[in-house]
Amino acid sequence: MIKLNNVSxxxxxxxxETLALKDINLHIQKSEFVAVMGPSGCGKSTLLNxxxxxxxxxxxxxxxxxxxxxxxxxxxxxQLRNQSFGFIFQSFHLINDLxxxxxxxxxxxxxSCSGKQRRQLAEQALASVGLSARKDHYxxxxxxxxxxxxxxxxxxxxxxxxxxxxxxTGNLDSQMGxxxxxxxxxxxxxxxxxxxxxxxxxxxxxxxxxVRVFDGQLxx
Ligand code: ADP
Ligand code: ADP
Numbered sequence: 001m002i003k004l005n006n007v008s009x010x011x012x013x014x015x016x017e018t019l020a021l022k023d024i025n026l027h028i029q030k031s032e033f034v035a036v037m038g039p040s041g042c043g044k045s046t047l048l049n050x051x052x053x054x055x056x057x058x059x060x061x062x063x064x065x066x067x068x069x070x071x072x073x074x075x076x077x078x079q080l081r082n083q084s085f086g087f088i089f090q091s092f093h094l095i096n097d098l099x100x101x102x103x104x105x106x107x108x109x110x111x112s113c114s115g116k117q118r119r120q121l122a123e124q125a126l127a128s129v130g131l132s133a134r135k136d137h138y139x140x141x142x143x144x145x146x147x148x149x150x151x152x153x154x155x156x157x158x159x160x161x162x163x164x165x166x167x168x169t170g171n172l173d174s175q176m177g178x179x180x181x182x183x184x185x186x187x188x189x190x191x192x193x194x195x196x197x198x199x200x201x202x203x204x205x206x207x208x209x210x211v212r213v214f215d216g217q218l219x220x
Pocket of ligand 2: 045049054088089090091093166167
């Protein structure tokens with residue numbers, strides 16, 4: 001469902017050029033759970049951002065379900081991104097002055113969806129991460145693990161095919177981290193493709209496949 005063919009990405013700042021990814025070939029099947037590992041700065045986040053259409057490769061092609069959005073307008077790429085991908089990050093990126101339920105509804109504001117439907121979908125998503133009882137709380141009234149589960153509900157509320165997770169347990173203790181991994185495994189078993197960056201070998205071993213990145217290249 002996701003194919004990267006000879007993909008490279010260079011970041012250009014005023015004076016420095018960084019080759020962040022070099023000639024990447026990677027195929028991810030529908031409903032796979034892939035863990036991405038590698039040292040800091042090796043290109044893991046760049047890889048996730050390219051897969052999730054947050055950024056574009058400057059060489060090679062990216063295919064999503066057989067389509068290659070390389071020549072598409074930004075607006076159309078954004079639409080494909082919003083339909084296909086949910087994102088979670090190490091820092092939860094919740095909006096602190098919105099209640100949990102309103103945070104989860106956010107991605108649906110860009111869809112043609114009635115207020116009632118939005119509420120219903122958000123309640124389902126919260127139930128799937130075990131947080132129905134917290135829907136009227138504010139994010140800072142929850143533990144880190146609960147906040148990440150809210151972020152997962154927000155990522156999944158639009159029913160994306162793929163969940164991209166950039167060190168989702170990096171700010172959590174091991175017990176809360178394990179809870180988050182359990183939820184990702186459950187979503188994967190229900191058919192969602194998961195691509196997760198992690199530093200934790202034990203977590204990575206729970207994935208069906210481990211992709212190792214070193215210095216911008218896939219090494220295993
Ligand atoms: P990782 O996620 O493995 O820590 P990244 O993908 O974030 O690695 O970064 C890969 C390389 O690209 C690093 O050398 C990093 O400094 C550089 N890089 C990442 N983002 C940018 C950016 N927006 N501008 C310039 N360089 C960047
Ligand atoms: P880290 O996990 O390395 O501390 P983040 O989780 O904040 O960093 O972000 C990982 C990557 O995703 C970064 O390249 C960042 O620019 C990008 N990013 C973070 N939040 C968003 C967002 N809400 N929408 C789009 N891109 C984001």
